[in-house]
Amino acid sequence: MTPKQYSTPSVRQLSAVVDNMAGSVSEGRMRQLRMVVDMFGRAVGRDEMPKRSSRTAEQLFTWAALRPFWDLAAAGELRHWEKDLGKPLPVTTLRVVRNCLEMLAARVLPQGKRVRLPELEVPVLKATVGGRALDSLYRGMVDLAGRGPLVRDGTALSVEDRARVLAMVAVLLDAAPRSGEMAAQSLAELAPGEVAVGVRRRSQRRDEYRAAEVAAMTGLHPRTVSMILAGQGHDRSEATETRVLEASNALPPVPEVEWFELREGSRVAVRRWLEVRQGLVDQVPLTGQRTALWVSLVPSKAGPAGLPLRAQGLRQGYARGVTALNWVMAGEYGWEPLPTTMEQIRRSVDVVPLLEPPV
Known part of the structure; x- marks a missing residue:
């Protein structure tokens, strides 16, 4: 405009x-x-x-x-x-x-004039999940994938749905992508033999990553570093700005794609999903729409089954799968219902990217 x-x-x-x-x-x-x-x-x-x-x-x-x-x-x-x-x-x-x-x-505003900005409330993050519960999540999804039809309260979890959610959980536990990052994954983000998966970090995530590195190098507060790198550090001294920019320029570029090793069980889960996925994308008329790793299972207003899945669809699919797992395990001794939000699981795992992309 x-x-x-x-x-x-x-x-x-x-x-x-x-x-x-x-x-x-x-x-x-x-x-x-x-x-x-x-x-x-x-x-x-x-x-x-x-x-x-x-x-x-x-x-x-x-x-x-x-x-x-x-x-x-x-x-x-x-x-x-x-x-x-x-x-x-x-x-x-x-x-x-x-x-x-x-x-x-x-x-x-004139140079040196301060502005009062609104305060932003820091959201209260939901509790994370312990290691034992994460192991139960994966084992439960493996078991769920091999069971018969699951229908309850009007929600049905098909064989295809279970194959997809098991692969999603495997990637979530091994690489901890955000839902938007997972939705952006294509077949190019799978290494040969499914030994590793790539996560294309969003620009905001790369900025956070770089700011943390520069803060550690300079001893400055991460917020100060973030503001200077974003061009907002006008009230900081020239020496501080120079110090931050020199440290940032000395670092290698932040990789657009971080690669994470997939455990053997995760590789099996991803391969099973790839078999299901292939049958779905064969129905998509345009070959350019067949590259997404995560695709829809049923036709919708957007088009036939096999179209790229959006972040909201990923979250909904995960929630259906974990809800079904909580149904099945409700009567088991010691079982505590698992959270149905991907974000709580993502923040519960500690993953380390590979030093080099897989060959």
Whole structure:
């Protein structure tokens, strides 16, 4: 959206500031900054915002304007799509918005002027799972994969579903990918003989990884390092910035794909899924859609079975499998129901990538 398309001077000025940042920040960050400008465009003029927030970009970064802006954004009232209005923004998106506000304030406000930014609540993470429970999860899924039809409370877990969820659990335990990273996996992320699996880390994850390394080298706080690497450390001394950037440049590039060894049982589980998967992708008309490692089992509005599975579908498939396992094991002595969210399992495992990609 160009500055002329905004109705108020303040947002037009802010948009021009973002235009001038092109080339100095990544394309991904530019998209995020434009998203925040669009959100201001939808906020300014509402009853909650002070009238003077329409005058200049500097007025957008007063607490009188930022407080109602943040409340509206967090409540989902500034979303782009009308159908999504009122859906609260997730913490991850709010973190992006706050980071962008910090970057924009440094460009808009006079040098040395401080800005009060909204506080972001730290989410309470769900409890992790102990090693014995993780072993029970894998053994239980192996047993579940060989059982007869499972139907309960209107939910059916087919043989194909069980083969897929067992392979998913195996990869989750051995490589600890996020659901989005798992959804992005293709056959290219399987080493020959299924001895290892690759995880293509998202840019945010790579940034976190690099910041942690540089913080360890320099002795600085990881947040300070993250801000400088993101171009936000304007209130830090030149010596500190130089120290961080020199340490970062001395490190080798963060690998786009990290490889993790698969245990023998995991290899068997993945091979069984590949057999099931092949029969599914043969139904897909376009060969370009047949490369995803994780695919759908039944036709849907998106198309036939065998299409690439999205992160939400992965999470739902995992939840169905663990729910079925909890059904089956409910009467067993000492059994404690396992969490049905992939994230709790992912944070429960400690995985170490291979030093070199598999040959």
